[in-house]
Amino acid sequence: MSTASMTLTRSQMERSPIHTATIYLKETKYEFLKYLRVRMYTASVLSFPIMFYVLFGLVLNSHEAIAGTGLPTYLMATYGTFGVMGASLFGTAAGLASDRGLGWLQVKRASPMPPFAYFWAKVITSMIFSATIVLALFALGVEFGGVRMPPGKFAELFGVLVAGSLPFSAMGLALGYFTGPNSAPPMINLVYLPMSFCSGLWVPFMFLPHVLRQVALVLPPYHLSQLALSVVGAGAHESNATHWEVLIGFTMICLGMARIGFQRDQEKMYG
Amino acid sequence: MIEAREQNGNCSSSRSESNVASLESVNKNYGPIRALRGVNLAIRAGEIVALLGPNGAGKTTAVKLLLGLMPPNRGKVRVFGADPTNPENRMRTGAMLQVGRVPETLRVREHVDLFSSYYQKPMPAQDVLAASGLEKIAGRKYAELSGGQKQRVLFALAICGDPDLLFLDEPTVGLDVEARRLLWDEIRALVDRGKTVLLTTHYLQEADALADRVVVINQGEIIAEGTPTEIKVQTSGKKIRCITRINLQTLHQLPGVTEVKEDREAIEIHTSDAERVVRELLARDERLSGLEVTSAGLEEAFLALTRDSARNGDSD
Missing domain, CATH: 3.30.70 (Alpha-Beta Plaits)
Incomplete structure (x- = not known):
């Protein structure tokens, strides 16, 4: 009977690297499909930044310029930041809070799933949606906004924005551990919308009131948008090293908080 | 009350060898709530044990401890002779837990595909779907399923790794009579294939229909243990x-x-x-x-048993 199989050795139980890679791949594939099929997610997270960009960057002000950079180019960087932030926060926090609060994460934890695969899938999925938004903005900007840059600049801007998904995914994981299934979406909006506004993602930074510009200095989206703007020649403030440092520091703090939440859940699980 | 004294019982050596999973003098508290008190439970290879008790008795807590989802406050939890959080144990166990929400936009086949990928030697997907009665609805999204079908998907996820040991936490809760009988047949088929099963239920009838051994739990304590027939005699109110x-x-x-x-x-x-x-x-x-x-009805009889124990407990 099953006693025979009790003598399986350790090596038989360990997965091959290919098997592990397959798990990560499948976990990511299904996480992506899961979100792709949720119309609320795709409609709000993908279409808002694109709609805003079309409206404010292409329809209304396409011939204006800020600090020598055309508005369609400038807003590609800021709405790109806005889109990446939304896709990453919603892609991680909402799902995690719901999986935790409603028992699904326990089913996963009781299975032999490598725990890290779960987080990996969420972060990569957020990056894929972020990249989709950024590419859509690029296409619109080039086609309808007369955006012209060397391909290298496009690649650099793409890289900065998609890498920018990481701090907000980390923030999303932390939020997901400290909110419940029902409170997560409003909490995300409470963070997402005011932060976007104060960081100059909707209205260009120099048009914000002085007080808000002071607040922006401590907000991560401000720093990501400044990195993106510096690629298109419109980053007029601190050095890029400062922006990277703030974003990396912020990511570390968020991961630390997520880790506290993770351990808290391991130790006591109600319901 | 029947207590299995593993350490100094005269048949301990032969018994503990064949124990697939056990709780030994386990206490578990949630803040001030004492969910389990001095619980001893042993599951032997190839048997199907029903943990029977009313809501809030501590059944789910016992299952979660055995799955290594949380640690006990006191006592020892062993599965396959090791700590339950051991990753190798997870390869050899399957679990059907009570879940509030399962990702609804994934299809039945996709759920099975993902969970199967976690295991070293999973059952072929077609066999999993057949054994869970899901073949005809494999292409449907979880959100489109009936209550019974949803339970069967969770069952499929528990068996897809072809595990030696299965934990089924209230597998038939909320199901109608027909759906319940279907799932019973599927659980019986597992035992025929040599699996060890711990299932929790608050239906005496279900324990009677499926189990080799019934362990009755109430208010965090084990109050009776025996074959279904023995339990029924004790509860023949x-x-x-x-x-x-x-x-x-x-x-x-x-x-x-x-x-x-x-x-x-x-x-x-x-x-x-x-x-x-x-x-x-x-x-x-x-x-x-x-x-x-x-x-009296079975449920009334069971109520009698749990009340008796509460009364004895007071006089102790």
Whole structure:
């Protein structure tokens, strides 16, 4: 009977690297499909930044310029930041809070799933949606906004924005551990919308009131948008090293908080 | 109460060897709530054990401890001779837990595909779907399934890794009679294939239909253990109905009485010892009339068992 199989050795139980890679791949594939099929997610997270960009960057002000950079180019960087932030926060926090609060994460934890695969899938999925938004903005900007840059600049801007998904995914994981299934979406909006506004993602930074510009200095989206703007020649403030440092520091703090939440859940699980 | 003393019992060596999973003097608290108190439970290879108890008895807590989802406050949890959080154990166990929400936009086949990928030697997807009765609805999204079908998907996820040991936490809760019987057949098929199963339920009938051994748990303590037949004997309560002038207070003190109710002009008495109660009633009230004695329902019988233990517990 099953006693025979009790003598399986350790090596038989360990997965091959290919098997592990397959798990990560499948976990990511299904996480992506899961979100792709949720119309609320795709409609709000993908279409808002694109709609805003079309409206404010292409329809209304396409011939204006800020600090020598055309508005369609400038807003590609800021709405790109806005889109990446939304896709990453919603892609991680909402799902995690719901999986935790409603028992699904326990089913996963009781299975032999490598725990890290779960987080990996969420972060990569957020990056894929972020990249989709950024590419859509690029296409619109080039086609309808007369955006012209060397391909290298496009690649650099793409890289900065998609890498920018990481701090907000980390923030999303932390939020997901400290909110419940029902409170997560409003909490995300409470963070997402005011932060976007104060960081100059909707209205260009120099048009914000002085007080808000002071607040922006401590907000991560401000720093990501400044990195993106510096690629298109419109980053007029601190050095890029400062922006990277703030974003990396912020990511570390968020991961630390997520880790506290993770351990808290391991130790006591109600319901 | 039956306590398995593994350490110094005379048959301990042979028994503990074949124990697939065990709780040894386990306490588990949630803040001030004592969910499990000194629980000893051993599951042997190839048997199907039903952990039977009302809601809040500690059944789910016991399962979660055995799955290594949380640590006990005191005592020892062993699965396959190791700590339950051991990753190798997870390869050899499958679990069906009570879930509030399963990702709804994934299809049945996709859920099975993902969970199968976690295991070293999973069952072929087609076999999993067949064994769970999901073949015809494999292409449907989870959100589009009925309650019974959803339970079967969770069942499929528990068996897809072809594990040696299965934990099924209230597998049939909320199902209609037909869906329940279907799942029973599927659980029986597992045991025929040599699997070890711990299932929790609050239906005595379900424990009776499936289990080799029933462990009754109430308020965090194990109050009885035995074959389904033994448990049924212990819970063979009767309902006595009659018209009498004996006051309720006195009736409560008759042997084995668990409940006394007024029902229109008559009185209803639940007891585990109908013969003695009837004798007492007739002796005390010559004008007693309308006497009826019927078997209590299984649920009532079970209620009697848990109340008895509560009473014994108070006098300890």
